[in-house]
Amino acid sequence: MVDVGGKAVTSRQAVAEGFISMPPELIATLDRLKKGNAYEVARLAGMMAAKKTADLIPLCHTLPLDKVKLHFESEADRVRVTCTVACHARTGVEMEALTGVQVALLTLYDMGKAYARDMVIGPVRLLEKHGGKTGSWQADAL
Amino acid sequence: MVDVGGKAVTSRQAVAEGFISMPPELIATLDRLKKGNAYEVARLAGMMAAKKTADLIPLCHTLPLDKVKLHFESEADRVRVTCTVACHARTGVEMEALTGVQVALLTLYDMGKAYARDMVIGPVRLLEKHGGKTGSWQADAL
Amino acid sequence: MVDVGGKAVTSRQAVAEGFISMPPELIATLDRLKKGNAYEVARLAGMMAAKKTADLIPLCHTLPLDKVKLHFESEADRVRVTCTVACHARTGVEMEALTGVQVALLTLYDMGKAYARDMVIGPVRLLEKHGGKTGSWQADAL
Amino acid sequence: MVDVGGKAVTSRQAVAEGFISMPPELIATLDRLKKGNAYEVARLAGMMAAKKTADLIPLCHTLPLDKVKLHFESEADRVRVTCTVACHARTGVEMEALTGVQVALLTLYDMGKAYARDMVIGPVRLLEKHGGKTGSWQADAL
Amino acid sequence: MVDVGGKAVTSRQAVAEGFISMPPELIATLDRLKKGNAYEVARLAGMMAAKKTADLIPLCHTLPLDKVKLHFESEADRVRVTCTVACHARTGVEMEALTGVQVALLTLYDMGKAYARDMVIGPVRLLEKHGGKTGSWQADAL
Amino acid sequence: MVDVGGKAVTSRQAVAEGFISMPPELIATLDRLKKGNAYEVARLAGMMAAKKTADLIPLCHTLPLDKVKLHFESEADRVRVTCTVACHARTGVEMEALTGVQVALLTLYDMGKAYARDMVIGPVRLLEKHGGKTGSWQADAL
DSSP, X not given: OOOOTTXXXXXXXXXXEEEEEOOHHHHHHGGGBTTBOXXXXXXXXXXXXXXXXXXXXXXXXXXXXXXXXXXXXXXSSEEEEEEXXXXXXXXXXXXXXXXXXXXXXXXXXXXXXXXXSOOEEEEEEEEEEEOSTTOOEEOOOO | OOOOTTSOOEEEEEEEEEEEEOOHHHHTTGGGBTTBOHHHHHHHHHHHHHHTHHXXXXXXXXXXXXXXXXXEEEOSSEEEXXXXXXXXXXXXXXXXXXXXXXXXXXXXXXXXXXXXXOOEEEEEEEEEEEOSTTOOEEOOOO | OOOOTTSOOEEEEEEEEEEEEOOHHHHTTGGGBTTBOHHHHHHHHHHHHHHTHHHHSTTOOOOOEEEEEEEEEEOSSEEEEEEEEEEEESSOOHHHHHHHHHHHHHHHXXXXXXXXXXXXXXXXXXXXXXXXXXXXXXXOOO | OOOOXXXXXXXXXXXXXXXXXXXXXXXXXXXXXXXBOHHHHHHHHHHHHXXXXXXXXXXXXXXXXXXXXXXXXXXXXXXXXXXXXXXXXXXXOHHHHHHHHHHHHHHHHHHHTTTOSOOEEEEEEEEEEEOSTTOOEEOOOO | OOOOTTSOOEEEXXXXXXXXEOOHHHHTTGGGBTXXXXXXXXHHHHHHHHHTHHHHSTTOXXXXXEEEEEEEEEOSSXXXXXXXXXXXXXXOOHHHHHHHHHHHHHHHHHHHTTTOSOOEEEEXXXXXXXXXXXXXXXXXXX | OOOOTTSOOEEEEXXXXXXXXXXXXXXXXXXXXXXXXXXXXXXXXXXXXXXXXXHHSTTOOOOOEEEEEEEEEEOSSEEEEEEEEEEEESSOOHXXXXXXXXXXXXXXXXXXXXXXXXXXXXXXXXXXXXOSTTOOEEOOOO
């Protein structure tokens, strides 16, 4: 695990996004499946996973997150998930935002898999990050 | 968590795949980055994450996995990850295979992020599953 | 941890219940708080906690649960939570049912604590258990 | 998870209490049960659980606790548990104190359940909290 | 993680032992340190760690342990810890027994470190294992 | 858990070392076993375990580690592991360094156990620690 001891504790933020393709009929009922409201379950799973990032990604530092926020938007045949994470720390929260998105997407898959097995996850990517020595960075449009 | 108590304990298997796009120069050095061999770190992270699936996906059952195997193939500008999981249980291991792939991909991202921030993860999907009441299923070619 | 190796793997079930007292105005809005739907958050928290029982209670065995189900009923000035757990194992799931109730109640407290700090949790108790050498047991009416 | 990034890092403290009713004969032997000293097991379980609060309660922030202290008092037919938690953080430790009490009570139940299944947990509540924007708060007498 | 799916579920057992050297004055007070009874804390820590073996050792399978038992013996200038683990599974519990011993020894170190920093842990080794294809094995005398 | 709230947040460091004896033929192939490169697996296991110290050792505080570094040296008939940990915190990281070494040693055992069961772990000890009220400390030569 890279030594971040010489870096300053500063305010850090990162936003990641990801998609999962689904049949429109499934998207139409995601908020009232027999197993529950898929958005709500995915929101909590993503939030809890972001807190566990250092337990999942071997070289990640344990960071005391200030904020984790997931947002869901349904499109015609896919759902978009974004995860915003903020922290005061010696290193950034990009992996936390990406982990939140990935586990939220996995959870949407799990909630829907009784209806469709061929859902496809992706693209998943970092949208922006702020703070730290390298400052702000923003992804190009896809 | 859906009641699986009435289902039989049978042999179950699932295979998932996923991709991460990366600059060719990064792919060329993934096995000897300053932080370590990215494939080896991702392999272990994926394996350990597959074992933690029920701790990440709220409605997943805790399953005593018999086997978790990750495989990596580098292509010109992306890396392909597959995860094969097997188990004797009352429910399938699709989510375990997908979780193994997702966390391996996240770990590749983490290992490479000092060199490129605009890597994109996906598509990630289930390739096949065997066992259980619904028997075998195979994904169509993408 | 007591040796259960000599016991038979049989079907086990347990139901626990618990209460949290709250101001009626808070109960009236629990399903649409600014932080989310408190019932849904508590349901998932209780379910995930039941799966972690052996990690919380030192002498509990790790059991592969078949089912965890939480149920919420709002009364005039309190909310009732029940948790039903089922398993095929060498020992019972009483602690899993109680843990599910306790963490669901804690989560309701957490969701409501911006509105009222003097909520009181209890009584929490085992309602019934089935299976194993001692067979079925049912609590007396309180 | 609510954004606490704008709050100041200050010294925070919370105390929670809880009870479990038990047959007097069981209380008399709690410190020398066949499974061990129930107070000692419950003390450690409560302490370790307080450290895991953010892993149990979905919207809780991960906090680096400075202190966790559990205390047990046996009365005629019940045991009283208090848990005191302190921290320097951007948000309070009320949930950590309550979680410590709840898991200590569950552990007492687990230690005693071979002797009595009808033990009842409760009332469990916050006794006091200090620090943060809202300052000190103290519960009314029950 | 090696595929154990083709192996039979049989009764497995393993015993490991380990030592920690300590000043005799510290050993004399281990059961009543200011921080608690070191044996009791180490016993619970070892037990809980044995249950977490698959979360610590990357290639270990998650096994539903039937029994974990720790035993402590104080000698003139060291403490001996043994850990016995039993399970019905497709693979053995050697790593679980060793992990139980290692974490119990670490905990004894933690309990005593305010009094002596130069305590030395070891030797730690497997004493015996039973069950599985390779049957019983016993360590030679050291 | 001892109250460290009154202590200052300062830079802390600790180094621990440990050994595992192995047959020379096994040492010669540790980096290319059928199960993988044992050093790489042990390195990651030790790193991840150091981050989990507070979850393993009951009275340890949760610390946001700045750095965890493992190093392996093979000798004629044993492997030496060192673990260096650094942190800005109110208490030291001795237990984190020792835990990293212990779990790395356990993992080497696990990787090699198909070839030799009589490997012996130890001696394991703290080599040095810096920072905090008591300042620097260094172990005597063994």
